Amino acid sequence: MIAEKLDRSIRPLPGAPKDIKFPGYFETTLPNGITVIVIKDEKFPIVSSRFVFKAGAFLDGDNFGISSFTSEMLTKGTANKSALEIAELIDYHGAFLSSGCDFDATFVSCYSLKKYFEKIFDITSEVILQPAFSDDEINRLREQKINSIISYKDEGDYLAARVFKKNVYAKLPYSKPLDGTEDTVSNFNRNDINNFYNSYYKPDNLIIAFVGDISEAQAVKLVEEKFGQFSGNYIYNGNIEEEKINETKKVYIVNKSGAVQSSLKVGHLAFKRNIPDYIPASVMNTLLGGSFTSRINKNLREVNGFTYGARSYFDWKKHSGDFAVETEVGNSFTAPAVKEILFEVDKMRNELVSDEELTSVKNYLAGNFPLQLETPNAIASKVISLKIYDIDNDYYNTYISKVNDVTKQDINDAAVKYLHPEKMTIAIGGNPEAIKDDMKQFGDVEVLEGID
Amino acid sequence: MQSNSNIIRYKSEDFPGIVEKALDIEEIQLSNGMHAVFYKTDKIPSVCLNTIYHVGAKDDGEKSGIAHLFEHLMFEGSPNVPHGKFDSILHNLGGESNAYTSWDVTSYYITVPSNSLEIAMWLDSDRLAGFGITKEMLEIQKGVVSEERNYIIENTPYGSVEDESSLRLFKNSGYRNSILGNISLLKKLTPDDIRNHYDKYYAPNNAVIALAGSFDIEHAKKLVEKYYGGIPVGKPFTRNEFNEYDIKEEIKDTIYDNIQLPAKFIYYRVPAQGTKDYYALQILSSILSKGESSLLNKKLVYDLSLANEVDTSVTGMEQTSIFGVSAISLKGRNLDIIGAAIDETMDEIHSGNIKDEEIEKVKNKIETRTAFKKSSIVTLAENLSFDKLIFGDAGRINTEIFNFLSITKQDIIEAANKYLNKNQRVVLDYLPK
Numbered sequence: 001m002i003a004e005k006l007d008r009s010i011r012p013l014p015g016a017p018k019d020i021k022f023p024g025y026f027e028t029t030l031p032n033g034i035t036v037i038v039i040k041d042e043k044f045p046i047v048s049s050r051f052v053f054k055a056g057a058f059l060d061g062d063n064f065g066i067s068s069f070t071s072e073m074l075t076k077g078t079a080n081k082s083a084l085e086i087a088e089l090i091d092y093h094g095a096f097l098s099s100g101c102d103f104d105a106t107f108v109s110c111y112s113l114k115k116y117f118e119k120i121f122d123i124t125s126e127v128i129l130q131p132a133f134s135d136d137e138i139n140r141l142r143e144q145k146i147n148s149i150i151s152y153k154d155e156g157d158y159l160a161a162r163v164f165k166k167n168v169y170a171k172l173p174y175s176k177p178l179d180g181t182e183d184t185v186s187n188f189n190r191n192d193i194n195n196f197y198n199s200y201y202k203p204d205n206l207i208i209a210f211v212g213d214i215s216e217a218q219a220v221k222l223v224e225e226k227f228g229q230f231s232g233n234y235i236y237n238g239n240i241e242e243e244k245i246n247e248t249k250k251v252y253i254v255n256k257s258g259a260v261q262s263s264l265k266v267g268h269l270a271f272k273r274n275i276p277d278y279i280p281a282s283v284m285n286t287l288l289g290g291s292f293t294s295r296i297n298k299n300l301r302e303v304n305g306f307t308y309g310a311r312s313y314f315d316w317k318k319h320s321g322d323f324a325v326e327t328e329v330g331n332s333f334t335a336p337a338v339k340e341i342l343f344e345v346d347k348m349r350n351e352l353v354s355d356e357e358l359t360s361v362k363n364y365l366a367g368n369f370p371l372q373l374e375t376p377n378a379i380a381s382k383v384i385s386l387k388i389y390d391i392d393n394d395y396y397n398t399y400i401s402k403v404n405d406v407t408k409q410d411i412n413d414a415a416v417k418y419l420h421p422e423k424m425t426i427a428i429g430g431n432p433e434a435i436k437d438d439m440k441q442f443g444d445v446e447v448l449e450g451i452d
Numbered sequence: 453m454q455s456n457s458n459i460i461r462y463k464s465e466d467f468p469g470i471v472e473k474a475l476d477i478e479e480i481q482l483s484n485g486m487h488a489v490f491y492k493t494d495k496i497p498s499v500c501l502n503t504i505y506h507v508g509a510k511d512d513g514e515k516s517g518i519a520h521l522f523e524h525l526m527f528e529g530s531p532n533v534p535h536g537k538f539d540s541i542l543h544n545l546g547g548e549s550n551a552y553t554s555w556d557v558t559s560y561y562i563t564v565p566s567n568s569l570e571i572a573m574w575l576d577s578d579r580l581a582g583f584g585i586t587k588e589m590l591e592i593q594k595g596v597v598s599e600e601r602n603y604i605i606e607n608t609p610y611g612s613v614e615d616e617s618s619l620r621l622f623k624n625s626g627y628r629n630s631i632l633g634n635i636s637l638l639k640k641l642t643p644d645d646i647r648n649h650y651d652k653y654y655a656p657n658n659a660v661i662a663l664a665g666s667f668d669i670e671h672a673k674k675l676v677e678k679y680y681g682g683i684p685v686g687k688p689f690t691r692n693e694f695n696e697y698d699i700k701e702e703i704k705d706t707i708y709d710n711i712q713l714p715a716k717f718i719y720y721r722v723p724a725q726g727t728k729d730y731y732a733l734q735i736l737s738s739i740l741s742k743g744e745s746s747l748l749n750k751k752l753v754y755d756l757s758l759a760n761e762v763d764t765s766v767t768g769m770e771q772t773s774i775f776g777v778s779a780i781s782l783k784g785r786n787l788d789i790i791g792a793a794i795d796e797t798m799d800e801i802h803s804g805n806i807k808d809e810e811i812e813k814v815k816n817k818i819e820t821r822t823a824f825k826k827s828s829i830v831t832l833a834e835n836l837s838f839d840k841l842i843f844g845d846a847g848r849i850n851t852e853i854f855n856f857l858s859i860t861k862q863d864i865i866e867a868a869n870k871y872l873n874k875n876q877r878v879v880l881d882y883l884p885k
Contacts, residue, residue, distance in 0.1 A: 006682055008532045008581060012574050014545060015567035018497035018666070043495075044823035084745060084754065091743035092809065094816025113820055140757065147760040147782050150712045154609040258710040258885065261599070261607045293543040302536065305595025308603050328603050360544040367546010367565045370496040375827050 020370045022396040023379055026216040030223065032231055033204030037383055038219045039211045041376040047212040048111030048377060049121060049219075051128060052384055054207070055200035055234065056101045058173045058319065063192055065180015069145065070196045071101040074108060076137040079130040083137055086123060095120045097127070103174055104318040105388050106201070114213045118222070125226035128201070133193050145185050149177075153450065156263030156328070159254040159429030162451045164265040167252065167425050168322050172243045181452040203227065205234035207387050211376040240319050245269045249443035251426040253436055254451050262334040262430035266341050267324030268423050273316035273389040279402045280410040281314060281418050287361050287411070288312050288348050288419075289325055295344050296325060304340065306333040314418070318389055323418060331431055335438035338426060342442075345424075348415040352408040365403050459726040459843060460855055474850040475826065477836065480673055484685045485657030488676045489836045489846040491664045493829065499665030501572050502561045502833035503580070504841050507653035509633075510555040510626025510771075511692070517633015518641060518649050520553040521590075521597055525646065526560060527551075528589040531582035535589060538575060545571060555627050556770040557841065561830055566666045570675055577679035580659070583650055587643050594639055601632045609711045610780075610882055617719045617774070620703050620878040625696050627772060655686020662837035662846070665829040694771035696721070704879045713760060716787050717880040718777040718794065722871045725768030726843055731855045732867040733775055736801065737764040738814040739864075740777070747797050747810075748777075756793060758785045770842055775872060787881050801868045806861055815857055822853045 026038040057067040075097055076083040090097045095112035097120070108128055112120040152158040162177060169175035179185070208227070210219040245268050256263075275281075282290070289296035289312025300310040310327035325345070329337045353361075373379055386395055428435070432447045439445050478490045509519050527549070529535040542549055547564035564572045605611040615630045622628040661680065663672055699721060723729040740748045741764040752759040759779040767774040779790050800806075825831060826849070839848040 006678060008574070008578055011532075011541075012570040014565075014571060017565060017567050020497055044827065046820060046823050084750070087744035087750075091745045092813045092816070094813065094818070094820050096820075111820070113816065116816075140754070143757065143782060144753075144760055147713060150783060151609065151760070151780070154711050156607060256710070259607060261602045263607075291543065292548075293539045298536075301596055302592065305592045306599065308596060308600040328599070328607070330599055330602060360540065363546050364543045365546070367568075368548065369546075370498045370565065371548070371563060374496050374498075374829070 020373070020400070022399070023373065025379070025383060028220065030203075030228075032228070033202075033206070034223060034227055034230070035207045035387065036220055036223050037207065037209040037380070038214065038216045039209065039376045039380050039383070040214065040216070041211065042213045045114040045213050046111060047114050047117040047210065047214045048109065049124065050209045050211070050380060050384065051108040051124070052207040052209070052388065053106040053201050054104070054205040054388055056105045057103045057176070057178050059196070059200055059236065059238070060173060060176065063180075063188070064176045064184045065145070065178070066184075066188060066192055066196050067101050067106065068179050069141065069185065069188055070193050071099045071106045071108075072141060073133055073137065073193055074099045074127045074131050076141060077132040077134050078126045079132060080126065081123075086127065089123055090120070093120060097124060099127070103178065111212075117214065121222055122226070129227070129230060131197065133190055133197070135190060138188070138190060138193065142185055142188065145179060146182050149179055149182055149185065154256075156256045156259055156261065156429030157326075159256055159451060160263040160265040160427045163252045163254050163448065164267070164324065164425055164427035165322070166451065167246065167250075167427070168267070168269050169320065170243050171241065172320055174317060174320055177452060200234065202232045202234040203230045207384060209380045209384055211380045243269060243320060245420065245423055246425060247423060249422060249424050249426065251428070251439045251442055251445040252448065253428045253430060253432045253439070253445065254448045255432050256429045259331070259429070259431040261328045261330055262428045262435060263328050264334070264337065265324050265326050265427040266338060266424050267322055268420050268425060270314050270321040270323040270418055271316070272319055272321055274391055277410075277414055277417070278316070279399075280406050281414040283361055283365065283403060283406045284348065284411045284414040284418075285312055285314055286365060287353055287357055288344065291364065295348075296341065299340050299344060300327060300329070300337055304333075304336070306330065306337045316389070331434040334428070334430070334435045335441065338439070338442060342421050342424070345419050345421045349412070349419055349421070352412050355408075358408055358411070362403055362406070366400050369400060458723065458728070460728045460731070460858070461845070461851065477846050477849075478669055479840070479846055480676070482656065482677060482681050484681065484683055486680055486683075487660045487840050488673070488680070489660065489662040489840050490669045490672055491662070491832060491836060492667060492669055493664065493832075494666045497566045497666050498563055498829065499566050499569050499572075499663060499667045500561055500563045500829040500833040501569070501576060502559060502662045502837045503576055504557050504559040504660050504837040505653055506556075506658045506841055507558055508554050508556040509629045509631040511653070512626060512629045512633070515641060515645050515649070516629065516637035517597065517631070518645060519558055520631050520633060521593060521638060521641065522646065522649050523551045523553045523558050523560070524593040524597060525585045525589060526579050528585060528593065530579035530584040532578050533575060533584070535586070541571070541575060547572065553631055554769070555629070555631065557838065559834060559838065561833060563830060569667055569672065573675050573679040577683070580654055580656065580680070581683050583647060585643070585646055585650075590641070590643060590646060594641070597632065597638065598635050601635055605632065610709060610715055612707065612709065613717050613880060613882070616705075616707060616880055617717065617776070617878055620705070621699070621719055621721050621774065623697055625694050625771070626692060627769065652686070652689055656680055656683045657685050660837045660841040662833045662840070664832035664836065696772070699876045699878070701875055702877055702879060704881075706881045706883055708885045709882050711882060711884050713780050713783060714787050714884065715778065715780040715882040716790050716794070717882065719878045720775040720872050720876055722766065722773045722775045722867075724771055724773055728859070728863065729867040729871065730766065730768060730773055732859050732863040733773075733871070734766050735811065735814050735856065735859050736864050736868060737766050737775070738817060739806065739810045740764045740797070742814070742817065748779075748794065751797055752779055752790065752793055757782060758790050758793060791879070795874070798868070798872060801865065802872075804865045806864060808861065811861055811864070818853060818856045825849075
C-alpha cells in the first residue's frame with residue numbers, strides 16, 4: 001500500500017484539535033430545597049442516582065466516626081424491611097446500593113438496569129427516609145468497623161496519613177479519623193446515630209443526581225413522589241476556626257512492624273477548595289508532582305529508582321485543605337527521597353518554570369480533560385463537587401480557557417504562596433530503627449508506637 | 453492464537469429475549485501477520501490505541517520477572533524516541549499511557565486527543581520496529597520494580613498470597629512464576645537477556661493492535677499499514693505446552709505476615725478462560741460472594757459473624773484458571789471454624805442445593821456489568837485486542853454475555869463437583885507474626 005520507505009526519525013504533527021465542551025445537564029430545585037440534577041445518556045439501558053447530603057465527618061464533634069457510622073447504617077434496615085431483605089432485593093435485580101461519607105458530604109448511590117430502576121429508587125428512598133437503626137444492626141456494624149480500623153493500622157500509608165493529618169490540621173475536625181477510633185466506635189448508641197441523622201439529613205442540603213437512561217420529567221416525578229413530604233432545614237451552629245500552619249519542620253515515624261518501605265507524606269496545611277487562584281495552584285501542582293511526567297515522579301522514580309511512584313497534591317476541603325507529597329520508598333532511600341522532595345519544592349518556589357514545561361502542562365490538562373468526561377457518572381461527580389464546595393456553575397465551561405491564561409509568573413506566585421518547604425510535617429509509616437537516625441537532619445524526630 | 457476446542461461460542465440469535473446493541477467492529481491483517489481491530493465511538497474527541505503481545509510471566513523460564521521488567525523498559529526509549537521522551541511527548545499532547553503484564557500477555561495502551569492519533573502510532577510502533585534499551589535504563593528500572601514488589605507484595609498485608617498460591621498450585625508450568633519476579637534473580641538479568649526477550653516475542657505476528665474512540669476508520673487503517681506494515685515478521689518459536697500434574701491431596705500451609713486479623717485463602721485449579729466450566733464457575737463465584745445477600749457473605753459475615761470480609765474470584769487465564777476463596781476473620785475468631793463454614797456452603801453446592809433465583813440474580817448482574825464494560829475507550833481497546841489475541845475473535849465483546857446466560861444450574865453443579873473438591877485444593881492460613 002505504501003510504496004516509499006517510512007522515515008521514522010520524522011515525528012508526525014498533530015491535526016486540527018476537536019472542540020470539547022462540558023456537557024449540558026438539567027438542574028432544578030424543588031420547593032423543599034432538594035436540588036435535582038439529570039445527566040441523560042441513552043447509550044446503555046442503565047440508570048443510576050446519587051444522593052448527596054452536604055454534611056459529613058466535619059460535624060462529628062467529639063463522637064469521631066459518627067457521621068460515617070450513621071451513613072453506613074442507612075442500608076441496614078428500614079421501618080418495613082430488614083437489612084437482609086434490602087440486600088436480597090438489591091442483589092436479585094442485579095442492582096447496586098451503597099452509602100458512606102467523607103468529611104464534607106454523605107453519599108448514597110444506587111444503580112440498576114432501566115427496567116428495574118423504579119423499584120430500586122423506591123428501596124433507596126426508603127433507606128434514606130425511614131432507616132430503622134436497630135440495636136442488632138448497630139452492634140453488627142460496630143464489630144465490623146472496629147475490625148476495619150484494626151486492619152487499616154497494618155498499612156503504612158494509613159499510619160502516615162493519620163499522623164500527618166493529626167498534626168497538620170491540629171484543632172480542625174479534619175485532623176480526626178473519618179471512621180472514628182476503636183474507643184469512640186465502641187461507645188456509639190442508637191441516640192447518637194438518631195441525633196446525627198435528625199440534625200443533618202435535610203432536604204435543603206440534599207442533591208439528587210440522576211445519570212443515564214431517564215428523562216428529566218420522570219426524574220423530577222420520582223423525587224416529588226418519594227421526597228415531596230421530606231421537610232426541615234439544615235442548620236450548623238459550630239464555629240469554623242482558622243488553623244495556623246506549623247512553624248517548623250518535624251519528623252514523625254509511626255512504627256509499622258516489619259516494614260521494608262517507608263510510606264511518606266510530606267507537607268503542610270493549605271487552603272479550602274473555593275479560592276480564586278485554585279487553577280494556577282493546580283497547574284503548578286501538576287508540574288510539581290501531579291502527573292507521571294511531573295518533576296517529583298521523574299526525580300524519584302525515573303532518575304533515582306527510589307520508588308514505584310511519587311505524587312503531590314492539594315487535598316482541598318470545604319473549610320481548609322492540605323498540601324502533601326506522597327510516596328513509598330525502600331528503607332535506605334527514605335532520607336535521600338525526603339531531600340529530593342524538599343529540593344523540588346524549593347526549586348518550584350525559587351525559579352520560573354520553562355516555556356516548554358508551561359506549554360506542555362497546558363496541553364496535558366486540555367487534552368486530558370475529555371477523558372474525565374467520558375462517562376455520565378464522571379460528569380455527575382464533577383457537577384456534584386461544584387455543589388459541595390460552593391463553586392460557580394460555570395467553572396467547567398471556562399476551565400480550559402482559564403488554564404490557558406495561566407502564566408509562568410502565576411505558577412511561581414502560587415508556589416510562593418502555597419508551598420512552604422521550611423514548615424513541612426514529615427510523616428512516615430515505617431521502621432523507626434532503620435530510618436530514625438538518618439531523619440534527624442530534617443528536624444526533631446518523634447517515634448510513635450501507634451496512632452488512632 | 454489458540455484453537456482450544458473447549459471454547460464456547462454463542463450468538464445473539466440464541467437469546468431472543470436480550471436486547472444487546474452489537475458494537476460495529478472492523479478488522480484487518482497486515483502482510484507481516486499483525487492483526488488490527490477498530491471500533492469507532494464519537495462520545496469524546498479522544499482515541500485509545502492498545503498493543504498487546506503474546507508473552508507474559510508464564511514464559512519467563514529461568515529469567516524471573518523478565519516479561520514484567522520488559523514492560524517497564526518499553527517506555528524508556530527506542531531508536532527515534534530518546535530516553536525519557538516517550539512520556540513527555542505524550543504528555544505534551546494531552547495523552548496518557550500505561551501497561552500491564554499478566555501470566556499470558558503484556559498489554560500497552562496510549563490515549564490521546566483524536567488529532568494526535570498518528571503521533572501515538574509513531575511512538576508505539578517505533579519501539580516495535582527497533583530496539584533502544586540501554587544498560588543504564590535497565591538498572592534504574594530494576595530498582596523501580598524492586599520497590600514495586602515491596603509496595604505490592606512485601607509491605608502490604610496478605611500481599612504475598614498470589615505468589616504463595618501459584619507456587620503450590622502449579623509445579624511444571626510457567627503459571628508457577630511470580631509476575632513481579634524474584635528480586636535477587638531479577639537483578640542478575642543482563643542487557644543480552646533483555647535483547648533476547650525482545651527479539652523473540654516483540655514481533656508483529658505475535659501482537660494485536662486495537663483502536664477505540666473517535667477517529668476515521670479508513671484513515672486509521674492506512675496509518676496502521678504505514679507505521680506497522682513495514683516491520684519484519686518475527687522468527688517462529690514453540691510455546692511451552694501446559695502440562696501439569698493433578699492435585700490429589702489437599703496442600704495446606706501456614707504463612708506468618710505483618711497482620712492483625714488472621715485470614716483463610718483457598719485455591720482450586722479450574723479450566724481455562726472461555727470454556728463452559730469457566731463461565732459456570734464465574735456464575736458460582738458470584739452466587740457465593742457478590743452482594744451482601746450472597747451465600748458466603750450472608751453466612752460468614754452476617755449470620756455467624758465470623759469474617760470481616762469474604763470474597764471469591766475466578767482468575768481466567770489462557771491455559772488454566774484459578775478459583776479462589778478468601779475470608780479475613782473478625783478478631784478472635786478461629787480459622788478452622790471459618791474453614792468449616794466455607795466447606796458447609798461448598799458441600800451444599802456439590803449436592804445440588806442451589807436456588808434457581810440465585811442464578812437469576814447473577815444473570816441480572818452480568819447484564820449490568822456488560823454495559824459498564826463498554827463505557828470506556830481504554831477498557832474497550834484492551835478487551836478487543838485481548839480477545840483477538842487469545843481467542844482469535846474480536847467480536848467476542850458482543851457475544852460473551854451469551855456464554856454466561858447459557859449456563860444452567862446443572863452446569864454449575866457439575867463444574868463444582870469436578871473441580872472444587874477438598875482434595876484438589878491449596879489452603880493457606882495467614883496468621884500474625
